[in-house]
Amino acid sequence: MAKPKNKKELLQTPKGMRDILPHDFLYWKAIETKAEDIARSYGFKPIRTPHVEKTELFGLTLGETSDIVEKQMYAFKTRGGDALVLRPEGTVPIMRAYFEHGMHTWPQPVMLYYSGSFFRHENPQRGRYREFGQFGVEIIGEESGLADAYIIRVFALILQEAGFKKFTVHINTLGDKECRPEFRKELVAYYRRKVNSICKDCKRRLKENPLRLLDCKNPMCVEIRADAPQMMSYACPSCRAHFKTVLEFLDDFEIPYTLDPHLVRGLDYYSRTVFEIFTDPDAKEKPEKKSEETPASAAEEPEKKAGQNEGRIALGSGGRYDTLAETMGDRKAAGVGGALGLDRIVDELKERKITPFKEKAPVVFLVQIGAQAKRKSLVLFEQLRKSRMGVAQSFSKDNLRAQLELANKLGAAFALIIGQKEALDGTVIVRDMGSGTQESVYQKKVLDHLKKKMKNG
Numbered sequence: 001m002a003k004p005k006n007k008k009e010l011l012q013t014p015k016g017m018r019d020i021l022p023h024d025f026l027y028w029k030a031i032e033t034k035a036e037d038i039a040r041s042y043g044f045k046p047i048r049t050p051h052v053e054k055t056e057l058f059g060l061t062l063g064e065t066s067d068i069v070e071k072q073m074y075a076f077k078t079r080g081g082d083a084l085v086l087r088p089e090g091t092v093p094i095m096r097a098y099f100e101h102g103m104h105t106w107p108q109p110v111m112l113y114y115s116g117s118f119f120r121h122e123n124p125q126r127g128r129y130r131e132f133g134q135f136g137v138e139i140i141g142e143e144s145g146l147a148d149a150y151i152i153r154v155f156a157l158i159l160q161e162a163g164f165k166k167f168t169v170h171i172n173t174l175g176d177k178e179c180r181p182e183f184r185k186e187l188v189a190y191y192r193r194k195v196n197s198i199c200k201d202c203k204r205r206l207k208e209n210p211l212r213l214l215d216c217k218n219p220m221c222v223e224i225r226a227d228a229p230q231m232m233s234y235a236c237p238s239c240r241a242h243f244k245t246v247l248e249f250l251d252d253f254e255i256p257y258t259l260d261p262h263l264v265r266g267l268d269y270y271s272r273t274v275f276e277i278f279t280d281p282d283a284k285e286k287p288e289k290k291s292e293e294t295p296a297s298a299a300e301e302p303e304k305k306a307g308q309n310e311g312r313i314a315l316g317s318g319g320r321y322d323t324l325a326e327t328m329g330d331r332k333a334a335g336v337g338g339a340l341g342l343d344r345i346v347d348e349l350k351e352r353k354i355t356p357f358k359e360k361a362p363v364v365f366l367v368q369i370g371a372q373a374k375r376k377s378l379v380l381f382e383q384l385r386k387s388r389m390g391v392a393q394s395f396s397k398d399n400l401r402a403q404l405e406l407a408n409k410l411g412a413a414f415a416l417i418i419g420q421k422e423a424l425d426g427t428v429i430v431r432d433m434g435s436g437t438q439e440s441v442y443q444k445k446v447l448d449h450l451k452k453k454m455k456n457g
């Protein structure tokens, strides 16, 4: 094994990875808890799949020429010779699990939610990490456009409850096997005529993945895109009707949306509905300056901040995947789903100074002076914990004043003080942190005493 150049490197996360420290973790936990509560009450059930899957599963389903499969997968050979990857997204593993466990024989649709880490080897940018957290929901076994709107509704509720006041759903239809080929043909014909004015990547996309032409952020290509054919004009009657249903339900749910004919998403498995949810930059306290003229390096094409679209930031996305099951082994199952990007949601909340949780102050702080008091106070501490009264203590500070200062800092209503004398005679001093008054109480009775005091306010 290669030795690190210097030991300092050992003390750094790998490139594009990061630690979530205690204070940030509270944001993550709060969002996940809200998301789970809402998903559960809307009928979704939890599922957890492995972080590792077979490599070929994603090649078949996401498309061999998709950016993820071509460039971004953490693929490796195990000691036993299996070709595996760290999962780059959540829908494919869940569809795999759906068939592996015979969920197609359960009452349909099957509604699942998940939360966890996913991995893509991308160029690290602000707000984009190589290990990233997603909260996702899937409805499998349902063709109706109601399911599409239902997914978006659940995301909208989660974002609202997390504290986002303004966001917009960008939505488009990609058609299906009936109508997309015609659109694709026209799209290719259009871009062939403009081939000298598109970027290098788009020249490649034109051959391999023409839908992605619409996704290019290069200003040159954005200009050409304006007159490109739009899928809606080619949608067959059933795709049209489906899209109309989705939009009608969004109207009923009072979810703001924008029709975005250039929204395509990067994966092969999407059909019909695709969507992305953007925050409104106006909602920010300090709008960021756009830095479009500062590409990261001369070699790269200029690109905006990860996930940005005209200054908006994508918090979530998804779509319908009615043909995914077929690519996985001649199965049939309609489905729709999506995921919220937890990293970006947390970053945006912090930037907006929105705290999605309350840090509860302990009611009681246990002050212990001397070794004997420390031993005695453990029993009392456990009683208080069991009573669900918020209780805190400090193991390392032995001095009365330092411990009272900490109790004050944490916002405790009472300090319980056990010194040498109290440890011997089984009492405890109850100090009201507000008024500073103190009284001596038997340890056995302290719980009742505190409850009474709290009731009397």
Ligand SMILES: [Zn+2]
Pocket (backbone or CB within 6 Å): 198, 199, 200, 201, 202, 216, 217, 218, 221
């Ligand atoms: Zn381009």
Ligand SMILES: [Zn+2]
Pocket (backbone or CB within 6 Å): 175, 176, 177, 178, 179, 180, 235, 236, 237, 238, 239, 240
């Ligand atoms: Zn169609």
